[in-house]
Amino acid sequence: MSSPILYFRFNSKDRLWIEGKAYRPVEREEEGHLLLREDDLNTERFFSNEELDKLVLAGEVRIERSAFRPEVMRARAKAEAQRINDLPERERSQVARREIYCTRFLEMVQAGQATRSDKSMKRAISTIEGEINEAEWAAAARLGKDGDLIRPRVDQEIRTHKPPSPKTLRRSLDILEGAEGQALALRKAYRRCGDRLTSRHPADVCDLVDEISMSFKGEAAEARASVRTLHKQLGAKLLVINAERKAADLTEYSTPSYHYLLSRVKELHALETLASRHGVDIAEAKMAAVARGVMATRPLERVEIDEWKIDLYTVFEHHGLLEDLTADEISDLKKQRFWLCAIIDAATRVILGMKIGKKVGVQLALDTVEMAVSPKVPYARIAPSVSRWLFCGAFEQLVHDQAKWFMSLAFRTPILDLGSEVLAPPAGKARMRPKIERFFRTAKEALAFFTGRTFENVVVKGDYDPVGRASLTVPELCEVFVRWTVEQYHNSPHRGLNEQTPARAWEKLTKKYGVMVAPHSHDLRAIFGVRVKGLTVHPSGVEFCGLFYNCLELQEFLQRRGSAVLDIKVNHRDINCISVELGDNCWLAVPCMRSGMAHVPLDVWLATRQALRRQHEDESKLDDTIVKESVLKMMEIAKAAEQRTALVTTRPTTEQLTKLHRDVNFPFEFLRPDIGPTPLKGNLLAAAIIPARKALPAPPSSTSKPSRTIK
Structure with missing residues (x-):
């Protein structure tokens, strides 16, 4: 069963806008x-009832009732508006009251209650005025418990309007x-009162004012001269002109006011003026058309990355390494600014992720990206009371600026x-990365209660000494x-987010769309x-x-x-596995x-090696139990520091790790189960990343336990 449709009726004087084109009704069939x-009187088009119904439901049809009626066209031309609601609020109420007086008076005349004599019109106007005031009282009143209207108090009386005279009412009726x-x-023509076009100043003075005002974005733009300065220049030039006119026995010119010159300056093209005085980039950033930009509808569809130089001097504590530095180096190290x-x-x-570093670059950026796609349980452990930092996963698009390390x-x-x-x-288009730019402005709230802030600029900072007042350590x-x-x-x-957190x-969007699994x-x-x-x-494998x-x-x-020299990849936060x-x-x-x-992080393992070296210098070999206990102890020691500094980027470079591996050497050996050779089998290159099978089994136990040493 087909759904019912609507059948429409149009007047021959109507105008229809259908899909952006204007039409006039010709005939209904x-x-x-x-x-x-309307734009081509030789072209007619037939619209079926079903087609019009669909277009109306789609919002593609707009109608202007009686648009071609002469009286309507004259009324709109006189009022310089299409409808009453287009008028200013004060004039809307005036037109409405005049219409009420006219309509009610014509009803009273038709009912035989009034005539157009002055005496009768005065009585009718008084009656209509009472009705209007009563309606305004009722609109301002409130209902009591019994449902009756409670009139406003005397000091809250509604301001009534002066009623028209019989002469004014007759004029309104004629209109x-x-x-x-x-x-x-019925709109009055008060808006046309006064001469706003003819200047009160002579033509020579007007030309001089135009010249001075144009210099605001011309000669005076580079120096960014103020309107006050230009007004003084105007007075100085008129002083010279008046001296010449006085010598020629001519009337002296009066100096236009500052506000007159200001009004002419305000008439200048705002974008051109801003570009002339402050540069094209600033003008574009301030006055470029603002759109909603690229919209993301689902989580991880679009993410934005950027850095912010933290406006706080911090005291950097380099745990365990201060003894190797001089006093001057420690002094320089203690007070620095960091990047987020x-x-x-x-x-x-x-x-999704944030990292703090002493400088921007590829290492800081990659650490942040890795954090964004990884679970962040260790970071939330910094404060046991915080909720789980669940937000992670593979994203579809990453947006960044034109920084050389991002490129x-x-x-x-x-x-x-x-x-x-x-x-x-493109460079300089911060508005194309609005979310991250706005977040950094919000992030300043986190530093609101700490001393050592640098503030936005030297004017706001004043005499404040951020270095001397630094109070916040990196952890x-x-x-x-x-x-x-x-x-x-x-x-x-x-x-x-419309006030949503x-x-x-x-939570809401992941339930609706889901997210891609983290790598x-x-x-x-x-x-x-x-x-x-x-x-x-x-x-024995690969030694690292x-x-x-x-x-x-x-x-x-x-x-x-037979033999191989290979490259490996190491995750410095977990050395339980490597990729070869x-x-x-x-x-x-x-x-x-x-x-x-x-x-176990790499730095914890290195600290364990160093501790074992100091504690067991006299022992030639250490069994696995001693090493394991030492690692656990170092993990406990490092746990608090690691949690407090979890946001600090510690990603080493390839050169640093390669040098570290070559330099590290133990003067003693670890006991470890031996590993024997295994037969060849399987396709080794079946996948780009091959998950290893279980570790090689140790040979059967015997009275003489074989061992292999690690040096």
Whole structure:
């Protein structure tokens, strides 16, 4: 059964706008309407009833009733408006009252209650005035408990309007009848009073004022002279002109007022003036058309990354290394400014990742991206009371500025490996990355209660000494930003989300659209891991910083090749596994052969080695139990510091890790189960990232336990 349609009726004097084109009704037929194109009187078009019904429902039809009636056209031309609601509020009420007086008086005349004599009209006007005032009283009154109107108090009386005289009412009646009832014609012509075109100053003075005002964006633009300065120049030039006129026995010119010159300056093209006085970039940034920009509808569809130089001097505590520095170096190190790199999700405004570094660059940016796509439970542990920082996952598009490190292959390649698109808007177009730019302005709230701020500029800063007043250490700064972001920002109403909180927006949109799964740890290590070059593979596996990494696949590869020098990738936050490059586009995840290394950071392991070296210098070998206990102890010691400084970027470079591996050497050995050779089998290059099979089994136990030493 087909749905019913609406059948429309049009007057021949109407104007119809259909899909942006103007039509006049010509003829109505049973099947539809024949319409004439207004811009081409030789073109007619037939619209069926069904077609018109669909167009009306789609909002493609607009009608102007009686647009071609002469009286309507005259009324609109006289009022210089299309409808009463287009008039200023004061004139709307005037037109409405005049229409009421006219309409009610004509009703009274038709009922035989009044005539057009002065005496009768005065009585009618008094009656109509009472009705209007009563209606205004009722509109301003409120209802009591019994439902009756409670009139306003005497001091809250409604201001009544002066009623028209019989002469004024007759004039209004003539206008309304001449316009055939079009109330718009009752608009008064007060707006046309006065001469606003003819200047009161002579032509020579007007030309001089034009010349001075044009210099505001011309000769005076570079010096950014004020209107006050230009007005003084105008007075000085008129002083010279008047001296010449006085000598010629002519009338002297009066000096135009400052406000007259200001009004002429305000008539200048605002964009051109701003560009002349402050530069094209500032003019474009301030007055360019603002649109909503690229809109993201689902989480992780579009994320934005940028850096912000934290406007706070911090005291940097370099734990455990101060004894190697001079007093001057410590003094310089203690007070520095840091950069905050952050990634925001455009759809939900949640912060996916943030890192603090001493300088901007590829390392800081990659650390932030890795944090954005990884679970952030360790960061939330900075403050036990904070809610879980759940926001992570693979994003579809990353937007950044034109900074050279963002444009470098070292940064863009890992992003492309994540399967994400990289977008870099033109330089200077901060409005094309509005979400992250606005977040950094909001982030200043996190530093509102601490001393040592640098403020926006030297004028705002005044005599304040941010260096001498520095009070916040780097670990404290990390905790401040995590607490503020997770506890306050994510749970505060956001104007860009219609007062919804970012956390609630993430929950709502992820339920609706879902998010892509975060990359596996093996993938993250292959994408973001730091490369260490030139490591030799031998039957014990790959040695890195005193740890051996081995698996069946690696041994099979060695047995095929005979010998190999390979590159590896290391995640400095977890050295339980490494990725070994077996060939082009083939990375093998290889586990550490020493147990208890899960989630152990590289710096903790290096500190453990150093501690064992100091404590056991007299022992030639250490068994696995001693090493494991030492690692656990160092993990406990480092836990608090690691949590407090979790936001600080510590990503080493390839050169640093390669040098570290070559320099590290133990003067004693660890006891470790031996690993024997394994047979070749399987396709080693079946995938780009090969998950290792279980660790190589130890040979059967015997009375003489074989061992292999690690040096």
